[in-house]
Amino acid sequence: DIAPKLEEAAGLLDTNSRLQTEGKWSAESGPKAFATKYEKYLTEEVAALQAMAKNARAFADKISTAIDMLMKNEGDAAAWLDKEAAKIP
Incomplete structure (x- = not known):
């Protein structure tokens, strides 16, 4: 499935986004600006x-x-x- x-990939990326801290990037303006955009x-x-997972579940339900x-x-x-598939974004 x-x-x-x-959903697992979304969770891993979410964890990664929370690791984008000043300790990782420093307080300098260049790295700090990049860190903000990266986050x-x-x-x-x-x-x-998450949207793809929701749509995949909806499509699987319709297939069933x-x-x-x-x-x-x-x-x-x-x-x-x-x-029904045409209704799924």
């Missing part, structure tokens, strides 16, 4: 990975429903899945 891996980038990546529909010989399962 991909969602747990995405912002990491925070944005955490949010992106489509498989159930196919098992019941419901012919419109593929069309339904296409429609």
